[in-house]
Amino acid sequence: MPELPEVITTINYIYPYIINKKIKDIWFDKKTKIENLTNKSISQLKNKCITDIYNIGKYILFNIDNDLTLIIHQKLSGHLLFSKFKIDQTTWKSPETNSPINDPNNRFIRFALKFNNQWLALSDSRRLARITLTNTKNLQKIKPINQMGINPLSNNWKYDLFKQKLKTHSIEIKKALLSQNIISGLGNIYSDEVLFKSKIKPTRKIPTLSEKELKQLFKYIPLILTEAIKNKGTTFNTYRNPDGNSGKFINYLNVYQRKNKNCKICNNKIESIKINGRTSYFCNHCQK
Ligand SMILES: [Zn+2]
Numbered sequence: 001m002p003e004l005p006e007v008i009t010t011i012n013y014i015y016p017y018i019i020n021k022k023i024k025d026i027w028f029d030k031k032t033k034i035e036n037l038t039n040k041s042i043s044q045l046k047n048k049c050i051t052d053i054y055n056i057g058k059y060i061l062f063n064i065d066n067d068l069t070l071i072i073h074q075k076l077s078g079h080l081l082f083s084k085f086k087i088d089q090t091t092w093k094s095p096e097t098n099s100p101i102n103d104p105n106n107r108f109i110r111f112a113l114k115f116n117n118q119w120l121a122l123s124d125s126r127r128l129a130r131i132t133l134t135n136t137k138n139l140q141k142i143k144p145i146n147q148m149g150i151n152p153l154s155n156n157w158k159y160d161l162f163k164q165k166l167k168t169h170s171i172e173i174k175k176a177l178l179s180q181n182i183i184s185g186l187g188n189i190y191s192d193e194v195l196f197k198s199k200i201k202p203t204r205k206i207p208t209l210s211e212k213e214l215k216q217l218f219k220y221i222p223l224i225l226t227e228a229i230k231n232k233g234t235t236f237n238t239y240r241n242p243d244g245n246s247g248k249f250i251n252y253l254n255v256y257q258r259k260n261k262n263c264k265i266c267n268n269k270i271e272s273i274k275i276n277g278r279t280s281y282f283c284n285h286c287q288k
Contacts, residue, residue, distance in 0.1 A: 081243075106240060108127075148184040
C-alpha cells in the first residue's frame with residue numbers, strides 16, 4: 001500500500017501539471033464507486049480548476065474551485081499515473097512508446113481526469129481504492145480524515161505530543177505505528193524500518209519503552225520518511241510513480257521483505273512475525 005512517501009512523491013509529481021488547470025473530461029468505469037457522487041456532482045467538476053493538492057495521512061485531496069474536494073485513498077493496489085493516455089472504448093492506450101500503460105500493472109484504470117492532453121488516472125488492480133467527492137466545508141466531518149494522528153513531517157511533530165499520544169496506549173509498538181489516529185502516514189514498510197533503526201522489536205508494548213527508545217522513534221520516523229521521499233518511495237508489487245517508474249527506496253530497506261536475508265548490521269538472519277495479521281520483519285539481534 002502506498003504510504004506517506006509514495007503519497008507525497010505522487011503529489012510532488014502531479015502538482016505542477018494540474019494545479020490551476022481545468023478538468024477537461026472525467027472518465028470512470030461502471031464498477032468504480034465514487035462516494036457521494038451523483039450525476040449532478042460529476043458534471044460540476046467539468047471545466048473547473050484544481051486549486052490545491054495536498055495529503056492528510058495517506059489520503060490525497062484535490063480542492064476544486066467550486067468548493068468541492070475530491071479525496072482519493074489508493075489503498076492496497078491503487079496508484080495515480082499521469083500521461084498522454086487515450087481511451088479506446090474500454091481499453092486505455094497511449095501514442096507514446098515509453099508510456100506507463102506498457103506496464104501491465106498500470107492497465108487497471110478505474111477513474112481518470114483529463115487536463116489539456118494528459119490524463120491523471122487511477123490504476124487499481126484489486127479495486128480497493130476509495131474515491132470520495134465532498135463539499136470542502138464538510139471535510140472535517142469525514143471519518144477517518146478528522147481523526148488523523150500527528151503528521152511526522154509537519155510542525156506538529158513535537159516530542160512531548162508524540163510521547164503523550166503513544167503513552168495513552170499499551171499495545172505493541174508496531175500496532176501503534178500503524179494506527180493512523182496516533183501517527184498518520186506510516187504503513188507496514190516504514191514502521192518496520194523505523195523499528196529497526198530505533199533498535200526496538202515490533203512486539204514490545206508501549207509501557208516497556210524507555211525514554212531513550214521513544215526519542216529514537218521520534219527521530220527516525222521523519223528521518224526515514226524523508227529519505228524515502230528523496231528516493232521516490234518504495235515499489236514492491238503494484239506501486240508506481242505517476243510517470244510509471246518504480247520507487248528506489250527498496251535498495252535501502254534493512255528489514256522489510258528481507259526474511260532469511262542477512263542483517264546489514266550484524267549478519268544474522270532477518271526474521272518475521274505476525275502482529276494483528278500483518279507480517280513484521282525484524283532483526284532479533286539488533287532489535288531489543
Ligand atoms: Zn542485526
